[in-house]
Amino acid sequence: MNLLALIGKHPWLRRVVITVLTLGVGSAVLTPQFNPFTRSSSLGVVATSTVWAEVIEWKRSYLEATRANDGWPQDLAEFTPPPEYVSHTSVMSPQVNRLLINVQDSEQMGNLAGTQIVLDYVPGTDDFTCSPGEPPYPARYLPINCQRTKDGGWAEAPIISDLRSIAIFCAIVVLICAVLLLLRHPLLSPVQARPANLLRVPIAQLSKLDRLLRLMGRRKTTLLAAGVTEQNWQRALDYAAADGEQRMRALALRLGVQCQPSSGWTLPGKVYEWRFTADLPVSLDRCLVFIPQADGLADDTLVQHLRGAQTGLDVMLVLPAHDSQELSDYCADAANFYVAVDEASQSEWLLGARPVEVLLRLLAAHLKVTRISPYQTRGGVVRSGSFFGRAQLLARVLNREPANYLVVGGRQLGKSSLLKAVQRRLLEHPQIACHYISLRDHRLAPRLALQFGLPAETALEQVIEHIVANQAGKRLFLLIDEADLFFRDEAQHGYRQLSTLRALSEEGRCWFMLAGFWDLYATAVLDYQSPLRNFGEVLTIGGLEPDACRELASVPLKHLRLGFASNALVDEVVEASGQRANLVAIICQECLDALQPGERAIQREHLQQALSSPAVQDALAGWGRLSHDDEACRLDRIVVYHTACHGQTSLQELLELFASRQQSVDVDALNRALSRLVLAFVLRRDQAIYRFAIPLFSLQFEPAELQLFLRQEMSAAV
Secondary structure, eight states: OHHHHHHHHOHHHHHHHHHHHHHHHHHHHHOGGGSTTTHHHHHHHHHHHHHHHHHHHHHHHHHHHHHHTTSOOSOOGGGOOOTTTSSSEEEEEEETTEEEEEEOOSGGGGGGTTOEEEEEEOTTSSOEEEEEOSSBOOGGGSOTTTOBOTTSOBOOOHHHHHHHHHHHHHHHHHHHHHHHHHHTOTTHHHHHHOGGGGGGSOGGGHHHHHHHHHHHTOHHHHHHHHTOOHHHHHHHHHHHTSOHHHHHHHHHHHHTOEEEEOOSOOSSEEEEEEEOOTTOSSSOSEEEEEEEOSSSOOHHHHHHHHHHOOOTTOOEEEOOSSOOHHHHHHHTOTTSOEEEOOHHHHHHHHHSSOHHHHHHHHHHHHSOGGGGOSOOOSSSOOOGGGOOOOHHHHHHHHTSSOOOEEEEOOTTSSHHHHHHHHHHHHTTOSSEEEEEEEOSSSOHHHHHHHHTTOOTTOOHHHHHHHHHHTTTTOEEEEEEESOHHHHHHHHHTTSHHHHHHHHHHHTTSEEEEEEESHHHHIIIIIOTTOTTTTTSEEEEOOOOOHHHHHHHHHHHHHHTTOEESOHHHHHHHHHHHTTOHHHHHHHHHHHHHHOOTTOOEEOHHHHHHHHTSHHHHHHHOOGGGSSSOHHHHHHHHHHHHHHHHHSOBOHHHHHHHHHHTTOOOOHHHHHHHHHHHHHTTSEEEETTEEEESSGGGGGGSOHHHHHHHHHHHHHHTO
16 A cells, blocks of 8 residues: 555656556557567467367377277377378377377467377267366366366356456456545545645545545554544544534634633624633733634625724634635735634644644734734743743752742843742642742732732731641742842831741741842842841842753744744844843844744844844843942942943952042942842953943943043042
8 A cells, every 4th residue: 555655646656557557458458469468378369279270180080090990099190180280289199098289389379388288088989078288288278168177067168267357357457547546536645645734634625535534444544644643533523514613612622722702793703702821922812713604604795894893902813614715815914913714724723733833823924923922021921931941040949848049130130030930830739839929019918918818917927827727738938029129128127027037937837939139139148137148049040041042032933933044143142132031032022023024034134123123222221220329320330331441340440440530439339339230130250350241231332422421420429
């Protein structure tokens, strides 16, 4: 069957096979003497009349000799017929009443050449019986009354045997032709040539294809080769026979989305709302699904209804009863938010192992990429498919017994993303109850109380006791994000609540993962009297790992069948961003914005446009207000301007700068400024030298203005 599949795959091979079969069968029937397979038999048929004419001469001659001698003659030579009558045969008599007739061994005798016939005389009669000798004369050329069977009956007529052989041969030829025609079937041939094509067979043709595969006995092997399970195949066959609503729910089930009816529409059909899980690797949390009425709705009428519908900013999937070119053309316009799900995509959705990729491909083909951007450029990453890297930090938290952690780093470096990644991984932990809280102000106890259904004035210890009591014996792990204002307030009020947190942790009742920037860092590291000192392990968030940056830049694009034109461009993104995660995402997002309709690859000009975009510049801003202390911010700006002027700086060079202007400066305050800028990922330290952590950072300064800015800040520091 592999040979038949090969013939079905190559049209030229099919033509060769058909031509050879046609020539072979035609020549065998019309000119058998010229066919190498039938030539010998054809010559044998012609020669058999000559042979049997001579056999009759031999029989007549020896019958006359037998009558003349009153028995079998002793000397046969004198009874030999003249040569003109027996030129193709010779005879010998090994015993009384037996003749051995040998056929001449020549090409013109065909398959009779060199064979032998045995004639046995029946005494007292004029009859001879005949049988094949050694080598045997072909039985098919013996007369019908020549040889008896073992039971005394007559052997079957050779002509009947010939007819049966011809019938069998013709049946085989017809069967081969039928198989070849079946393999050339427009449904079966592509699937047999490449089983992966099974996934894209239009849903309406799956039932017919199923019958063809069963007829060929190839159903199981084809499904196996295409990677389709029996369950999914049967589900697709049921889908083909189902109505619109059942089809919609089958597709929703494959994606694992929440589905509910949506009312208030004037469209001719039913509208549903799908809500996606956080695992969807694009920025789409919901969409609408429209199922047009099955009968009596023309394609142009359907398109007119869609033109008049108001979907706002919601994406609407359209599941028509059949493929419509007019509908496809309308939905292909990226100006609207309609996505037509054609029959081939429905099949792949149901049969393939990755239905989400089918949905993403449809979305990317019908919508502007920026509408469903796979990059999250604001806030903590909540979709697992958008989180890359931080493997070492996650391992330090997840592969140990519960402990306290202090996550410090600048804004938009990934602190919230790390906390949410920890929460996702501990969500189903059998022994740990993990909860995420984002403060954004200094009121920890009220925020916790309200989140867990308690009055806002409930004391912190009572809130923790309530949470622990409702966790069914699990250990409590609280992830507290955006905690800087809380730490600042605690420093001003004697660390009352921080002391409570430390006590709860030491008692083993709760563990904490606190995330913040400078106030957390200063409280935990720089303040010797702080309860946070030695409270937990400090995890500093900096640049993303290089490989993780490359994945962040390229993997989300692959979901939409987009990508960078070369790996060198990806490396440029990683280099220019300084491996800052959110900056990589912003640059890639701007590259998508720069793509023109129909473009699928990000070129160098797109990248250059993205690097100079306002969004990238805005992401680098804010470094001038890293502290709530104005003098501290001024020192930060002096350090940054000096670094921009010279490409690098050091504590010694900064001290010399102040000395050259005869200004005094607190060395400890200057050290804090350098630490703050390193923590904010503005600078990076290489031994005693500080340089910009992000190469793009220096591009936001005009060289002619830097000295002016530096003098102004130095003057204000007097």
